[in-house]
Amino acid sequence: LVLVVDFGGQYNQLIARRVREANVYCEVVPYTYSIEQIKAKNPKGIIFTGGPSSVYGEGAPRVDKEIFSLGVPVLGICYGAQLMAHTLGGKVAKAEKREYGKTRIEYKDSVLFEGMDKSNLCWMSHTDYIETAPEGFEAVASTEDCPIAAMQNTAKNLYAVQFHPEVEHTVDGYMIIRNFLHAVCKLEGTWTMGSFIDEKVKEIKDKVGDKKVLCALSGGVDSSVAAVLVHRAIGDNLTCVFVDHGLLRKDEGDHVEAIFREEFHMNLIRVNVQERFLSKLKGVTEPESKRKIIGEEFIRVFEEESNKLGKMDFLVQGTIYPDVIESGSGDSGASVIKSHHNVGGIPEDIEFEIVEPLRELFKDEVRRLGLELGISEELIFRHPFPGPGLGIRVIGEVTQEKCDILREADAIYMQELKSAGLYKEIWQAFAVLPDVMTVGVMGDERTYAHLVGIRAVASSDGMTSDWYKIPYEVLERISTRIVNEVDHVNRVVYDITSKPPGTIEWE
Ligand code: XMP
Structure with missing residues (x-):
């Protein structure tokens, strides 16, 4: 396990993704995680993300200094690099001008840069910089404006880079993360999407226990993958409601039913309300009015079905990482629905606890996960389809x-x-x-x-x-x-x- 300690950087999940791509399991945790909590996780490596703060700023995120003497390798990125320098007695200063964008960088010999061209391009985005490295550290990369673009203390397995190896603009940046994981942390990289399934299944089981879970299934990629994953964890305690509003593509309703009921043996309630939607849409031609009617009617139908089912404790959401607006909330714990959440037309006033098993994943990872779960390529590679469906593709009255x-x-x-x-x-x-x-x-x-x-x-x-x-x-x-x-x-x-x-x- 690698812990990605999040300091509010915009690329926190991109770092996690690079770690996953190196076939190493990681979890993103907020910087407020205590040293005890970190130790309890027994990580084999720790990565600090970037963040918007300045180490000198009031209330700037800090870490317990002990983290550097646990014997666990640490890689600091951007703010994380400055924090490492500052905490260990180096000097961080404010540069006169912000260094931003693709920047020429010269790498020296370091295990981090093994296999990479020494003169290269990296992605910078910072104002503060490390002026003096802490004792025991040596500078191992530099740019024109940044004499210590990377530093290391090999005896203590502490590494820091001012630039962002996780973004694509840093040429071969993924190799830096890989080198850190494989050569420094000695992690072999045996983790796969299959292991992701095992971990998520366990996490969902732990969280949900034998309570009842509801899912609004649309047949789209995200909600389908989320539903199948949750079903794998809790079986029949999951009930999926599929509202067939009659505005779906050819045979789509039957396909959804066949896949989830017959192939995956899930509890699926198909609500056939085609006529109800058509009669609501009669005479309506204005696109936004159509959207509003379809959205509201969807909520009403969903509420009715949910009420029929009695008390449901959790609601599955197919939220994926690009939908997650808030940063700094890497913890995939439950939260109560807020109106700004990507709820796909679910009532705001029903208080479910939510389960969002895909929160950390990018779209292509969701697709890989779906295939791994045995969902057909046809469904997994389906084009996006808007909630109001054919309601906004039949122009004018529907x-x-x-x-x-x-x-x-x-x-x-x-x-x-x-x-x-x-x-x-x-x-x-x-x-x-x-x-x-x-x-x-x-x-x-x-x-x-x-x-x-x-x-x-x-x-x-x-x-x-x-x-x-x-x-x-x-x-x-x-x-x-x-x-x-x-x-x-x-x-x-x-x-x-x-x-x-x-x-x-x-x-
Ligand atoms: P537009 O038409 O805005 O579409 O360029 C961008 C993407 O969003 C989808 N879309 C919608 N999805 N409800 C949805 O769930 C909607 O009302 C809606 N309108 C557009 C569209 O299909 C495209 O993928």
Whole structure:
């Protein structure tokens, strides 16, 4: 076990991720953890994260000096490096100018930099710097503005770097963390996603005991992986509620039911409220009103189901690390739902304790975990799908007929992307049904039918995106098939707008 002691740095989970990538188990703990608590964990290595404070600042985070004499190797990063220097009698000073961004660095001989080019690029983000290293330390890297960009005391296994080895801009930075773990801490790196499952299962069992747990399952990647993991820990004490609002993709509701009920043998309640949602949406055309109605109705249905089940103690949330807004709260302990949490439409006034087993993971790690848990690739690599579903992809008023047309067109589009090998390369692709009818000719007959829009975007987070360039031949096949196979459609258009200025969805 490696402890990552968090001083409020923005990259705390990125450090944890690098440790996991080196196949070493780690836990992120707040700097307020006492020396007794740290000793009780019996760590084989300790990493201090960066943080926004200055070691001289009032109320600046500190550590008990004893931590440096436990015989456990310590790697300090940025603020963590300065704190090590300051605590052990070195001198930390304020630089005249902030050093920020990619910076040229010269590495000297050190076990940390084994296998790396000596003259290299690193990522700096600091104002304070180590002016004098504590006794027993030697400087092992420097930049133009920073004479002690790294220091070490090999006798005591204490290491510190001013820059951020965890970010990608530090060339081969991951090797520094690896060298620390493997060569200094002597950790072999045998930890895997399989071990993550074992640890989480134990943690969930310890926390939940034999109490009842509820999960709102959407069939999306995060909630599915969270549910299967919790189910592995507590079995039938988990009940999943799947609200089928009728705004899902083709056969999606049946798939979700088949996967979770038949494959994973989970307690799944599918609430079929398709008509209820459609009648609420009747006559409504404004996108935000549609969202509001769907969101509120979802909460109402969920509440009703939850009430029927009697007292439930915990609620599973598929929160993943990028959703975690607060920093400095590395402890994955339970907290009571707050309104700003990523609750995906769960009532704010029901007081569940929450279980968030994916809180530390990045999206690609969640996917790996899901595959490890035996969830199919098809579900794991599914494109993101908005909560209001087809409700915002049928432009204007939502009707059963329009949803059906759109489902058929979208299914053909996805099939063709998959058979062209493009699906996984695309961040998100879908068909939309604008509220537009156009004239066409089929055989000898004039037609007057719906227009279908197809959209595909490349993105890494959905915040910005480029329109994806689907090859013409594939577009041609998609268009031909949709017009030939979907009744009431006679024209297909391709959306070539990036975000910004467009959004990914049309509404
Ligand atoms: P936009 O359209 O804002 O979409 O560029 C960015 C990402 O968010 C998804 N999206 C939503 N997800 N509820 C959701 O849960 C919504 O109301 C909603 N609107 C957009 C969209 O699919 C894309 O992945």
